Structure formats: structure tokens, C-alpha cells
Amino acid sequence: MTTRLLKFALIADAVASCVMGGLLVACAGILSGFLALPQPLLLYAGLFLLPYAGCVLWTGTRQVVPSPLAWLIVALNAVWVVDSFAILITGFVSPNVWGIAFVVAQAMAVAALAAAQVLGLVQARSLLKTM
Template sequence: MPTKRSMSFLRLALLGDGVASEATGLAMIAGAGLLEGVLGLPESLLRYAGLFLVPYAIVVAFVGTRERIARGAVLAIVAVNLLWVVESLALLVGGWVAPTALGTAFVLFQAAVVGGFAAAQWLGLRRDAALSPA
């Protein structure tokens, strides 16, 4: 059975992801029009990304607050996070948008944070599996 320390690490990674995603999503929804000019990213892109993040954050927080965290759910969350990172980088190199320097920094920063959550969640799963009885 996993120790409290390993479970708390996975829970922290999930709940941190949930809180950060919810805050980012709400900010993107509420401020899409204002952020468009500052970041050079289309208002619709910001708004739709925010509309994705809000329910995503609720699901991630739900998974992280269960007594027993479902391995499959965490694997799905890690996959979505990795897809977000890839799509963020593709957005910058694909030429679909013309972000400002601040917009480029925003996309790279949030991709790095999301990638960090994916890595932490994966590590939390690995720690739990290593501690589980055979």
C-alpha cells in the first residue's frame, strides 16, 4: 500500500494542476478581450482554451480528492497535459498566430508549468507503483 508521503505527492500534483488550470481558465475567459492586445493571441483562442480549462480543472481536482486515486484517470490527465504542451509549442512554430513577445513568453511559461505537472503526476504514479505490494 502506498505511503501517505507518496500519495500526498500525487495528490499535490493533481490539486496544484486543478487550481492552476481553474485560475488560468477563468482569467482567460474573463480577460480574453484584454489579453488579446497584450499577448497578440486571438480572443477566441483564449476564450475557448479557458472554456476547456474550467471543466478540466474540476475533473483533475475530483480525481485528486478521491480516497483512492485511479491510475487510469491520472494517466489520462498526464496524456492531456502532454498534448497541451505539444499543442502550445505547435501554436508558436506553426505560424497560426502572431503573438507579441509577452504572448510568446506566456505560451512557453504555461507549457512549461503544464509539463511540470505532467512530470510530477507521472512521478507520483511511479512512486505509488513502486510501493505497492506485488
């Protein structure tokens, strides 16, 4: 069973990932200078996000969302959030204040999407139990 919340959270994730991926690929050089983040990091993150967005969109537009795929997306989002903070904490990058704000803001947005996806999955499981 699939809930509206799960579908909405997956489609929102896909749209946000596509927009962010396109922005990072198209503007990696400009953003690198403004955020003091390495251009290759921004470019490769964007290149990852584009096919990821397609997979998430495909998953979110199924009549019945496959739970294992949805949980995989939640896990990937969790890894993204942890890695976002890890690159700041470990000193892997040395961004300026705008770069720190950028990394934290996008990590928090991804965390919110993952939380909504988990809630949607839990709702779907609860609905199945009541049937």
C-alpha cells in the same frame, strides 16, 4: 495506492487550471490585445480549462486516485504542452514577445505538473510492488 505527491500534483493542476481558465474567460479581450493572441483562442482555452479543472480536482481528492484517470490527465497535459509549442512553431498564431513568453511559460508550468504527476504515479506503483 496513492502518494502525497500524486495528490498534490493533481490538486495543484486543478487549482492552476481553474485560475487560468477563469482569467482567460474573464479577460480574453484584454489579454488578446496585450499578447497579440487571438481572442477566441484564449476564450475557448479558458472554457476548456474550467470543466477540466473540476475533473482533475475530483480525481485528486479521491482517497485512492484511479490510475487510469491520472494517466489520462498526464496525457492531456502532454497534448497541451505539445500543442502550445506547435501553435508557435507552425505560425498558427503570431504573438508578440509577451504572447510568446505567455505561451511558453504556461506550457512549461503544465509540463512540470505532468512530470510531478508521472513521478507520483511511479511512486505509487513502486509502493504496490513492495507490499
